[in-house]
Amino acid sequence: MGEQSPSAVFHQDVDAVHADLYDGLFVHSLLQHETNQQASSANYPSPNTSQDVRSTWHRFLDDLCFMCDSRCGGKSVVALITEQVQGETIFWLTTDPVYQDSAANHLDAILRLLKESIHAHQDCVRLSIEQIAQQSVERSPQRVHHYGSRLRRIVQEQIPRAGSEVPLVDVALHKELDYIVSVRDLHQKLCDVSYHFRYQAGYALLKQHIEASSEDTWTRVRHFIGRLGHWNRTAVSLARVAESFASVLQNYRIASIPYPDSGEKPRLTLDEDLKELVLRVFPNYRATPLCDRLVTRISRAENLLNWFRSNRLVPRPHAEVVAMEFCCSQGMHLVSSDRYVACSKPSCYCCSLYMSHHPGGFRPRPTHGNVWVLWCLPQLFHHDQSSTVNLGILRRMANDTRNFSKASLTNSRTASRRKFDSTTGISTAATGPDR
Numbered sequence: 012m013g014e015q016s017p018s019a020v021f022h023q024d025v026d027a028v029h030a031d032l033y034d035g036l037f038v039h040s041l042l043q044h045e046t047n048q049q050a051s052s053a054n055y056p057s058p059n060t061s062q063d064v065r066s067t068w069h070r071f072l073d074d075l076c077f078m079c080d081s082r083c084g085g086k087s088v089v090a091l092i093t094e095q096v097q098g099e100t101i102f103w104l105t106t107d108p109v110y111q112d113s114a115a116n117h118l119d120a121i122l123r124l125l126k127e128s129i130h131a132h133q134d135c136v137r138l139s140i141e142q143i144a145q146q147s148v149e150r151s152p153q154r155v156h157h158y159g160s161r162l163r164r165i166v167q168e169q170i171p172r173a174g175s176e177v178p179l180v181d182v183a184l185h186k187e188l189d190y191i192v193s194v195r196d197l198h199q200k201l202c203d204v205s206y207h208f209r210y211q212a213g214y215a216l217l218k219q220h221i222e223a224s225s226e227d228t229w230t231r232v233r234h235f236i237g238r239l240g241h242w243n244r245t246a247v248s249l250a251r252v253a254e255s256f257a258s259v260l261q262n263y264r265i266a267s268i269p270y271p272d273s274g275e276k277p278r279l280t281l282d283e284d285l286k287e288l289v290l291r292v293f294p295n296y297r298a299t300p301l302c303d304r305l306v307t308r309i310s311r312a313e314n315l316l317n318w319f320r321s322n323r324l325v326p327r328p329h330a331e332v333v334a335m336e337f338c339c340s341q342g343m344h345l346v347s348s349d350r351y352v353a354c355s356k357p358s359c360y361c362c363s364l365y366m367s368h369h370p371g372g373f374r375p376r377p378t379h380g381n382v383w384v385l386w387c388l389p390q391l392f393h394h395d396q397s398s399t400v401n402l403g404i405l406r407r408m409a410n411d412t413r414n415f416s417k418a419s420l421t422n423s424r425t426a427s428r429r430k431f432d433s434t435t436g437i438s439t440a441a442t443g444p445d446r
């Protein structure tokens with residue numbers, strides 16, 4: 012057998028690192044899923060899950076992203092970086108190519124309204140807020156409908172109806188919830204009443220129920236009302252801080268970061284034999300009880316196992332990493348030298364871990380800590396110089412993932428429920444208190 016070229020060796024290395032990482036991610040995500048089914052209250056070991064260290068500028072950018080993300084299910088996640096070039100601010104935006112133009116146009120409309128509202132009369136500011144909220148709700152009908160339906164189902168099917176077992180003290184709360192779900196298809200009104208719910212008497216009662224109840228019905232009620240009211244709330248937040256960023260908004264333009272087309276996408280497959288999978292991740296578990304214990308745990312994640320086995324598993328790059336890699340490849344100077352990648356959602360486990368190991372000095376951002384196995388780097392298929400750097404990061408990610416799984420296995424009561432992927436609940440760990 013002849014000597015292999017350095018490039019061929021590198022490709023083998025890439026394949027081995029990816030195989031190791033995805034094996035670990037499969038195990039970790041199954042463990043997380045199983046843990047969710049067995050819900051307990053402590054923290055699942057994950058990177059940077061709860062502390063929100065964002066500055067006002069970071070929140071402002073995240074809020075802009077949220078307003079431009081119009082679809083459910085992570086289909087149109089938006090990421091943003093802001094470059095400073097000779098007195099001009101460039102808002103670089105990326106999302107799925109299908110939504111790119113629409114998101115960029117909407118971002119432009121919001122920034123224009125915010126710019127006009129700076130130093131304007133209070134009535135003008137109020138009008139700008141209304142327009143920003145209204146336009147954002149109008150372009151997100153699927154999201155409003157989805158959250159409204161979920162809320163209606165919980166309120167009508169899982170909460171005792173008025174006139175049956177409702178304690179007298181809860182009547183106000185029930186009336187308010189009934190009113191919200193009665194609005195149904197009037198999207199703007201549904202969002203308005205959901206936003207104003209936090210100022211009603213019923214909200215205090217809802218919080219008491221959440222504190223007192225061991226089930227999550229009331230938490231989910233609050234979550235979906237929070238989501239429905241989040242466009243209004245975000246419009247208020249944006250207008251409130253816009254003046255602080257007057258110089259940035261003075262002279263700006265929007266530009267698009269191309270979403271990578273990775274051409275021939277590799278497919279992932281989950282090993283049919285879970286024991287083989289476990290032993291690849293933890294070879295030293297062979298002939299120890301830990302192997303069987305881990306196989307038993309991940310076998311219980313039946314829904315996720317079925318999903319893995321019945322779907323085409325094609326990984327894709329997530330928007331915040333696309334923006335981050337674009338920033339590095341262009342050697343960009345970001346506004347105030349603040350290397351923050353904004354995104355419409357908290358980052359997933361992989362994005363967060365990747366950022367934490369990246370040498371680019373990017374600021375940490377909120378994460379829900381949930382593991383999505385179908386994750387990859389934008390440059391996965393380009394075995395170029397930059398991939399060499401990233402390979403080291405992927406190796407560290409694989410090691411961390413192994414360690415997180417190990418910690419979860421050896422301390423089975425240190426796991427928590429899967430968190431909501433969005434920050435749009437009225438209050439969540441990722442967003443901090445109401446703004």
Ligand SMILES: [Zn+2]
Nearest residue numbers: 329358359362
């Ligand atoms: Zn991600």
